[in-house]
Amino acid sequence: MKINCLDIKCSGCRACELTCPKEAIKFEIDERGFKYPEINEKKCIDCGLCRSVCQCCVGKKENDEYKSFLAYYPGNQVRKVSQSGGLFYGLAEMIISQGGIVYGAALDERLEVFQMRVKDMSNLSNLQGSKYVQSDTRRSYGQVLKDLKEGSTVLYSGTSCMISGLYLFLKKKHIDITKLYTCDLICHGVVSPKLYQENIERIEKIEKKKINSVNFRDKKFGWHSHNETYIFEDGSTKTERNYTELFYTHVALRECCYQCQFTAMNKKVADITMADFWGISEVAPEIEDDNKGFSLAITHSKAGEELLNSSKLYIKEVEKNRVLEKNRTREISKPFIYDKFWKDYKKYGYSYCLKKYTIYGGIKFKIKRKILKAFKCW
Ligand SMILES: Cc1cc2nc3c(=O)[nH]c(=O)nc-3n(C[C@H](O)[C@H](O)[C@H](O)COP(=O)(O)OP(=O)(O)OC[C@H]3O[C@@H](n4cnc5c(N)ncnc54)[C@H](O)[C@@H]3O)c2cc1C
Structure with a gap:
């Protein structure tokens, strides 16, 4: 049994599994290596909670009020191990320095990629760098809920579909999310x-x-x-x-990536979208491209802009349409x-x-x- 008729759009965020009051949903690996929800019909009471937190079932909002920034972490050390300009490190450092908690993609001891919870700077390097494979959210949404309930500030970084699932999961739990910051990516899609x-x-x-x-x-x-x-x-x-x-x-890539609903910048759901600042020599010619990496930060909320401003990152606002011309803002065709x-x-x-x-x-x-x-x- 499937959760809905749109199952090919399922991004595997696991919000349904965590929400089911009867633990009737388990994620099983299909023959291509992606996890999809399977419902145990004997346990299912058809309450519909799984559908209400399913990010592919709910309509998407548009927000044209986004701003674009060139961003990079000062010095070379952080940029050396970050995928682009160290934007994520700068945001995470800000959150951790205030006693907050950061979630992002890391490798476990079996080299599987999953959403890891980090509380101190010494573990932050696990989350740096792009992992070109689907990151498993495991039980991280439940842990975020617990962190927020305990009053912690949280930064959750992941793909846009992952962030969308997280918001729906937390909404269903009626939790105050003012202390939650999120960042997503301009993303090609995730490999099996x-x-x-x-x-x-x-x-x-x-x-x-x-x-x-x-x-x-x-x-x-x-x-x-x-x-x-x-x-x-x-x-x-x-x-x-x-x-x-x-x-x-x-x-x-995962089936849903070929019809990704989050590629347009006004459809992003996170506070900040992170990307490579391709075309830097044209858009910001005063900055020398030293091949060490520069980030593009796109803020979609006031909270996102405030977090960016309060970090140690060098930032400069740039013309949004011009910089996005250089990047991918539509889905990958199959x-x-x-x-x-x-x-x-x-x-x-x-x-x-x-x-x-x-x-x-x-x-x-x-x-x-x-x-x-x-x-x-x-
Ligand atoms: C699969 C994928 C495709 C991408 N495609 C593009 C692209 O087409 N164009 C573009 O400009 N940028 C793309 N990026 C983003 C870019 O490569 C950088 O990750 C981003 O600019 C952040 O760089 P940084 O220096 O700030 O962060 P880093 O310090 O390198 O941190 C990387 C961040 O990405 C997150 N992350 C890494 N792997 C995954 C994953 N598998 N799933 C979810 N989150 C992950 C980590 O949690 C961390 O927050 C892609 C990233 C990924 C993971």
């Missing part, structure tokens, strides 16, 4: 956690050693580059672009090879697909992709 794990297993098999950590986009090569680095248990590293290529091929990819994956497995559908397949692949792109089939 199963393929991500299979990629790790593939590398471990080749290298015959265990991976301890993953840097999805290693800043060592500069902000404009995109290479992933794997850190092994013996301290050695391996850098490549295979997973990156899979991400950019857009074949392995590539025409999508069905074929998943059929091949089922039949032949991950490594076969990596060779056939990404740059890993060599020059033949590059030519094929160029031709398909020219005919707008990619």
Whole structure:
């Protein structure tokens, strides 16, 4: 049984699971590696609470009152380990310095990505850096509820659909959210956690050693580059672009990402949207692009603007439409090879697909992709 007829729009936020009074909802992994809700009909009393917190069931509001800022953390150290200009670090630092709590995407000991709760600066680095895979909210919404009830200030950072689910969950609990700050991302979409794990297993098999950590986009090569680095248990590293290529091929994203309802800037739900400040040399020519990374901060609320202003970040307001021209503000279209990819994956497995559908397949692949792109089939 499914929660609603729009289940392909389910972003897996897990608000329904946490809200069900009968614990009748469990998230199960489908064959592509994404978690979807399954209802135990024997336990279900059809109270409808699950639908009322389902972010894909409720209408979206529009808010055109947003502002855009160039933002970066002063000095090089923070920017070195942040994906863009350290915007997230600056906001999180502000919250933690006031005794608050921060949530964001981190790797656990099995290298699975999940929404981690952080109370002190020494753990904040776990949340820095983009993880190009779906982050599991696990029971974090319930923990946020508890934190807010106890009077803590909370900053929750995640994808827009995740933030939307969080607000609906908290609304149902009638909790005061004045101490809650949220940030979301300009986001391509999230890759299947199963393929991500299979990629790790593939590398471990080749290298015959265990991976301890993953840097999805290693800043060592500069902000404009995109290479992933794997850190092994013996301290050695391996850098490549295979997973990156899979991400950019857009074949392995969650179904809802192809019809994302949050790509337009006036549909965002968080207080602040974080992104890379692409096109900095045109929009803010007075700033030298040192390839260390600059953030774009888009504020959607007064609270968001106040948080940004109170941080240690360097900020400068910029013309909003101009800067957004350089970034993605529409959903990813489903590539025409999508069905074929998943059929091949089922039949032949991950490594076969990596060779056939990404740059890993060599020059033949590059030519094929160029031709398909020219005919707008990619
Ligand atoms: C899947 C994905 C796609 C993105 N696509 C674009 C894009 O097309 N254009 C663009 O300009 N920017 C994109 N970004 C955002 C950009 O890469 C930076 O994450 C953002 O600018 C913040 O950088 P920072 O230096 O402030 O933060 P950092 O210190 O690097 O912090 C990263 C922040 O992102 C959050 N995060 C990381 N991985 C995930 C995840 N899997 N799910 C939810 N939250 C996560 C962390 O919780 C943290 O708050 C994307 C990010 C992700 C995760």
